[in-house]
Amino acid sequence: MLSRKTYGKKLKNTLQGIISISSKGTGYVATGEGVGKDPEINFRHLRTALHGDMVEIALHPRNPNRRQSAEVIKIISRAKRGFSGALEIENGIYFLKPDDPKMYTDILIPKAHLYGAKIGQKVFAEIVSWRDPMKAPEGKITRVLGKPGENNAEMEAIAMERGFVASLPEKVEREGEKIKSRGIKKEDYAGRMDFRKILTFTIDPADAKDFDDAISFKEIQNGEYEIGIHIADVSHYVKPDSALDEEARERGTSVYLVDRTIPMLPIALSDDLCSLLPRKDRLTLSAVFVIDKNGAIQSEWFGRTVIYSKKRFTYEEAEKSIKDSSAPFHKELYILNNLAKKLAKDRFAKGAISLDQEEVKFVLDKDGAPIKVIKKERGDSNKLIEEFMLLANRKVAEKISGSSKERKFPVSKSGEVFIYRVHGLPGKEKMADLQFFLRSLGHKISLKNGIVSPREINALLKKLKGKGEEDAVNRAVVRSMAKAVYSTRNIGHWGLAFRHYTHFTSPIRRYPDIMVHRILSEHLKGRKIGADKISLYEKMSIRASDQEKRAADAERASIKYKQVEYMAPRAGQKFEGIISGITEWGLYVEEMETKCEGLVRIRDINDDFYIFNEKKLELVGQKTKKRYRLGDRVKIKVKSADLEYKTIDYVLV
Numbered sequence: 001m002l003s004r005k006t007y008g009k010k011l012k013n014t015l016q017g018i019i020s021i022s023s024k025g026t027g028y029v030a031t032g033e034g035v036g037k038d039p040e041i042n043f044r045h046l047r048t049a050l051h052g053d054m055v056e057i058a059l060h061p062r063n064p065n066r067r068q069s070a071e072v073i074k075i076i077s078r079a080k081r082g083f084s085g086a087l088e089i090e091n092g093i094y095f096l097k098p099d100d101p102k103m104y105t106d107i108l109i110p111k112a113h114l115y116g117a118k119i120g121q122k123v124f125a126e127i128v129s130w131r132d133p134m135k136a137p138e139g140k141i142t143r144v145l146g147k148p149g150e151n152n153a154e155m156e157a158i159a160m161e162r163g164f165v166a167s168l169p170e171k172v173e174r175e176g177e178k179i180k181s182r183g184i185k186k187e188d189y190a191g192r193m194d195f196r197k198i199l200t201f202t203i204d205p206a207d208a209k210d211f212d213d214a215i216s217f218k219e220i221q222n223g224e225y226e227i228g229i230h231i232a233d234v235s236h237y238v239k240p241d242s243a244l245d246e247e248a249r250e251r252g253t254s255v256y257l258v259d260r261t262i263p264m265l266p267i268a269l270s271d272d273l274c275s276l277l278p279r280k281d282r283l284t285l286s287a288v289f290v291i292d293k294n295g296a297i298q299s300e301w302f303g304r305t306v307i308y309s310k311k312r313f314t315y316e317e318a319e320k321s322i323k324d325s326s327a328p329f330h331k332e333l334y335i336l337n338n339l340a341k342k343l344a345k346d347r348f349a350k351g352a353i354s355l356d357q358e359e360v361k362f363v364l365d366k367d368g369a370p371i372k373v374i375k376k377e378r379g380d381s382n383k384l385i386e387e388f389m390l391l392a393n394r395k396v397a398e399k400i401s402g403s404s405k406e407r408k409f410p411v412s413k414s415g416e417v418f419i420y421r422v423h424g425l426p427g428k429e430k431m432a433d434l435q436f437f438l439r440s441l442g443h444k445i446s447l448k449n450g451i452v453s454p455r456e457i458n459a460l461l462k463k464l465k466g467k468g469e470e471d472a473v474n475r476a477v478v479r480s481m482a483k484a485v486y487s488t489r490n491i492g493h494w495g496l497a498f499r500h501y502t503h504f505t506s507p508i509r510r511y512p513d514i515m516v517h518r519i520l521s522e523h524l525k526g527r528k529i530g531a532d533k534i535s536l537y538e539k540m541s542i543r544a545s546d547q548e549k550r551a552a553d554a555e556r557a558s559i560k561y562k563q564v565e566y567m568a569p570r571a572g573q574k575f576e577g578i579i580s581g582i583t584e585w586g587l588y589v590e591e592m593e594t595k596c597e598g599l600v601r602i603r604d605i606n607d608d609f610y611i612f613n614e615k616k617l618e619l620v621g622q623k624t625k626k627r628y629r630l631g632d633r634v635k636i637k638v639k640s641a642d643l644e645y646k647t648i649d650y651v652l653v
Contacts, residue, residue: 031057109125223293254551293339360594398500468630486545
C-alpha cells in the first residue's frame with residue numbers, strides 16, 4: 001500500500017483506465033495493458049474515484065496467489081458529477097442518498113444549497129467539493145424532481161443522471177421559433193432539384209412525431225427504378241456556431257425514454273419545419289439511385305432537393321400495403337420490398353451479421369404506470385426502410401471517400417475530413433469467451449485468426465430462430481463485438497461488412513448526421529474540409545459517441561424501471577420464462593411476453609443442493625442431477641420487485 005504522501009504523484013508501474021465499481025464498493029480498472037484480469041481496487045484505495053471515471057492507478061507488488069491489486073493515484077476525468085436521490089436529514093445535517101447503487105457515499109448538502117427542497121423529495125444534486133477521500137463529498141441541489149416513485153420524477157432522474165436535461169435553453173427555443181415562423185421562402189428553393197411531382201412517402205412508427213426520412217419511387221425504362229432517399233435538410237436551418245448548433249452539439253442526440261422524447265432540437269424544428277410531414281413542401285438533402293430489378297445500382301446522384309410527401313405510412317399500414325394488392329401504393333411498396341430483400345441478401349453474402357433481438361413496448365396509463373407490455377414486431381416494412389437507409393449511409397461515405405472499390409480493413413484515410421461510423425474487429429479475448437460460451441451450449445464454433453466468422457454466427461442464429469436460447473446467444477454475440485463509434489479515421493464497419501459507412505439519415509435526432517450533411521454539401525460544391533480541421537472533428541466525434549452511449553444507457557434504464565414497476569403489483573402471480581443467464585448465485589429468468597428479467601436465487605431452489613458448472617454454464621442438482629441450462633423454459637412466480645434497486649426476484653414453480 002502507498003502512503004498518503006504519494007497520492008497524486010507520478011509513480012513507476014502506473015496505468016490508466018476506466019474504473020468500474022461494484023455494488024459492494026470494490027473497483028476494477030480496465031486498462032487494456034495485458035496485465036491479466038482487471039486490477040482490483042479495495043474500497044479504501046478508491047480515493048474519491050467513482051464508477052466510469054478515467055483514473056490513473058499504481059499497481060501493488062504482485063502476489064501470485066491473488067488477483068493483481070492497485071490503488072487510485074489520480075482522477076483524470078469524471079464520468080459524471082450529478083446524482084439523483086432522496087433528500088434526507090440526520091442530526092441536523094442534510095444529505096442526498098443517491099439512487100445509483102454504484103455511488104458508494106452520500107452527498108452532504110449545506111443549507112444554503114438546498115434549492116428549496118424538502119426532506120423526502122427526489123432531487124438532483126451536483127458535487128462541488130470533495131478534497132478528502134475519507135469524508136463525504138459536498139454538493140448543491142440544482143433541481144427538485146418531485147416525489148420518489150412518481151413517473152415524471154423518476155424519468156427526469158434517469159435522464160439527468162446521464163447528463164440530459166429535458167428543457168432547452170430559452171434562447172435556443174426562441175431561435176427555433178424564429179426559424180419556424182419564417183418558414184420556407186421562395187429563395188430557399190433556388191438550386192434544388194424538384195421532386196414534388198414524384199411519388200414520395202414516409203414510413204415510421206405510429207407514435208413518431210419527427211420524420212427524418214422519406215422515399216420517392218419512379219419506374220423508368222428497361223426494368224429500372226429511380227429510388228430517392230430524402231433526408232430532412234436540418235443543416236439549412238441549423239447554422240454553425242448558432243445557439244441551436246451549440247446546444248445540439250452538446251447534446252449529441254435525442255433521447256428516447258419509455259414515455260417521452262428529449263429532443264436534440266426545439267420542437268418547432270424537430271416536429272414541424274424540419275419534419276417531413278405529409279402534404280407539405282419540405283427541404284431535403286437526397287441520395288438518389290437508379291436500381292435495376294436485381295438490386296444492382298446503375299447510377300447515383302446526391303444533392304439538395306425539395307419534396308412533397310403524398311402519404312405518411314405507419315409501419316403497420318406499410319406492411320398491409322406490401323401484402324394487399326388493394327391497399328394504397330401496393331405496387332410501389334411491393335417493388336421496394338423486393339429490392340430491399342436483394343440488397344439485404346447481398347449484404348449478408350459479403351459477411352454482414354444478422355442480429356434481430358426482440359424488443360418490448362409499454363402501454364402506460366395517464367399517470368405513466370405500465371398497464372400492458374407488448375412485443376415490437378419487425379416486419380418487411382421495417383426492414384425495407386432499414387435497408388434503404390443503410391444504402392444511403394454507405395453511398396454517402398463512398399462519395400466522400402472517392403472510392404467504392406473493395407479494400408481490406410483498415411481503409412487508409414482519404415485526403416478529406418469526414419465523419420465515419422466505424423465498427424472495428426472484435427477483440428480476440430472476447431471472441432474466445434464467445435466460443436467458450438457457445439461450446440458450453442453444445443455448438444461447435446471455430447476461430448479463424450482469433451475471430452468467429454460472421455457467416456458462422458449467422459448460420460447459428462438462423463438455426464436457433466424461435467428456440468429458447470436464441471435471445472441469450474444474440475446478447476452474447478453483441479457483447480463480444482466492439483462498439484460502433486464516430487471517427488474521422490475510417491476502419492470500416494465490421495458488423496455491416498461495409499468498407500465505408502456513415503450516419504446521414506437522421507439529422508433531426510443525431511448531431512453527427514448534421515456534420516455529415518455539411519461536409520457533403522461542401523463536397524458537392526467542390527470544397528473540402530482540410531486536414532487542419534481533423535482534430536476538431538475528431539473531438540466532436542468522440543463527444544457524439546459518448547453522448548450516444550449515455551442516451552442508450554438512459555433508454556435501457558427507463559425500460560428496466562418500467563419492467564420492475566410492472567411486476568411490483570404482481571407478486572405471487574405465475575408466468576412462463578426462459579433462463580437467460582446462469583451464475584453461482586442463481587438463475588436469471590426472462591419472462592417470455594414482457595421480457596422482464598429477474599433473479600431466481602439459488603437459496604430459493606429448495607428441491608436439491610445445486611452446484612454451478614462454469615464450463616457447461618449450468619446448475620446441476622447434487623442428488624437428482626437435474627440440470628438448468630440457458631434457454632430452458634421454466635415456470636416462475638414473482639417473489640418481489642424493488643423499485644429502489646431496480647430488481648425483480650422470481651422463484652421457480
